[in-house]
Amino acid sequence: NVGPHLSITIVGASGDLAKKKIFPALFALYYEDWLPENFIVFGYARTKMTDEELRNMISRTLTCRIDQRENCEDKMDRFLKRCFYHSGQYDSEEHFAELNRKLQEKEAGKLSNRLFYLSIPPNIFVNVVKCASLRASSTSGWTRVIVEKPFGRDSESSGELTRCLKLYLTEDQIFRIDHYLGKELVENLSVLRFSNLVFEPLWSRNYIRNVQLIFSEDFGTEGRGGYFDNYGIIRDIMQNHLLQILALFAMETPVSLDAEDIRNEKVKVLRSMRPLQLEDVAVGQYKGHSKGGKSYPAYTDDPTVPNNSLTPTFAAAALFINNARWDGVPFLMKAGKALHTKRAEIRVQFRHVPGNLYKRNFGTDLDKATNDLVLRVQPDEAIYLKINNKVPGLGMRLDRSDLNLLYRARYSREIPDAYERLLLDAVEGERRLFIRSDELDAAWALFTPLLKELEQKKIVPELYPYGSRGPVGAHYLAAKHNVRWGDLS
Ligand code: BG6
Secondary structure, three states: OOOOEEEEEEEOOOOHHHHHHHHHHHHHHHHOOOOOOOEEEEEEEOOOOOHHHHHHHHHOOOOOOHHHOOOHHHHHHHHHHOEEEEEOOOOOHHHHHHHHHHHHHHHOOOOEEEEEEEOOOHHHHHHHHHHOOOOOOOOOOOEEEEEEOOOOOOHHHHHHHHHHHHHHOOHHHEEEEOHHHHOHHHHHHHHHHHOOOOOHHHOOOOOEEEEEEEEEOOOOOOOOHHHHHOOHHHHHHHHHHHHHHHHHHHOOOOOOOOHHHHHHHHHHHHHOEOOOOHHHEEEEEEEOEEEOOEEEOOHHHOOOOOOOOOOOOEEEEEEOEOOOOOOOOOEEEEEEOOEOOOEEEEEEEEOOOOOOOOHHHHOOOHHHHOOEEEEEEEOOOEEEEEEEEEOOOOOOOEEEEEEEEEHHHHOOOOOOOHHHHHHHHHHHOOOOOEOOHHHHHHHHHHHHHHHHHHHHOOOOOEEEEOOEOOOOHHHHHHHHOOOOOOOOO
């Protein structure tokens, strides 16, 4: 008995995300025997291609893990033989009916499950689910549909998208991906907190001064300007990736590890927050810059971006959670493109030690004596805690040292890509890392008034040079809340 048949159909198979992330993630899952014995992959897109051409296209992006080179070629061939292609329009019931017939042929009357990944622009999600009639699915098992942001541009458009999707799908068929939730360190956040006695008792306003969620990239919009200009960094990174991390970080202990229990707690955090206003943010946009004989373009040099675009490529924001645990603690977010480094991290700054006996050893800057816990999500995953330590020797000199858990030193295995974990969860029906519709609504409710104000008042972003540390506005914002950015100190 090999279990039910599984087909994974990638709608938008010739796109970038499919090539760079989805097919390689499926191969990695196959390689490590996570997928059911009886599975196939179907690509669907408008481009005309044969099965063989699809296989050629994806074979270029499949990789073997460093520790698993053995048999890799052979496994790749076997994986590719399970990949098929059907070319069709996204609004054609007839073309989807042809796909359905091909799927049925492969299923050969066996108990069959179907997973669809809509790797297409959201304005055609609804057309696709309608034309493919995914709810009244012609399969004997389950049908699930993965969708990926942008889920609208604000509360209204997101609500409308949800409403339309639900005409053709039930909520439990919809798997809304936020790929940051699939990252190893983000998943580890709950483990760290709920399975170590030393953290959870400190996890509140009593001991934590502020929390910083930082995302930076050292490249600009390169080629994605058309998409990006319509959304901006707040919609692209903050409203989803950073806010999801914040909710996981700040939630109360869930009743259990069940998806519904966790998501209930995350929604409560989001609903306990005050929607952002203009005074809670600083926005920026990168400008051209030359360094070391090389010149870097401004955001508006991108041919797909209007010359007078006011779209922020950088934003810093201060958020507050009005509940007993977090009252008054600033949660600062910072996200930017074309900065000096590529990094994503969570920084927790603890309070000062009351009546610190070693006060005089820290000079006038007592902030330098507080503990920081840092979860470096990427690159080079690590968790480290800054502590004060006596410098060995006579006399009494203190310095700050790190208790450092560096993943690459501690674990020999390569860390799976976020898409591997999320695809596997979707196959297994595990919804913990996917966004429920009320979470999505609550997330938009926080950001929509601000986004409208920024656009209506045509707020001009502060320019910062490509490759710099971002606009000074971010420092003023932090200073207003008595915070210093930990990544810059
Ligand atoms: C995407 C954004 O969601 O995340 C991109 O749309 C961004 O603008 C990307 O570059 C970053 O993802 P990662 O996994 O490379 O940090």
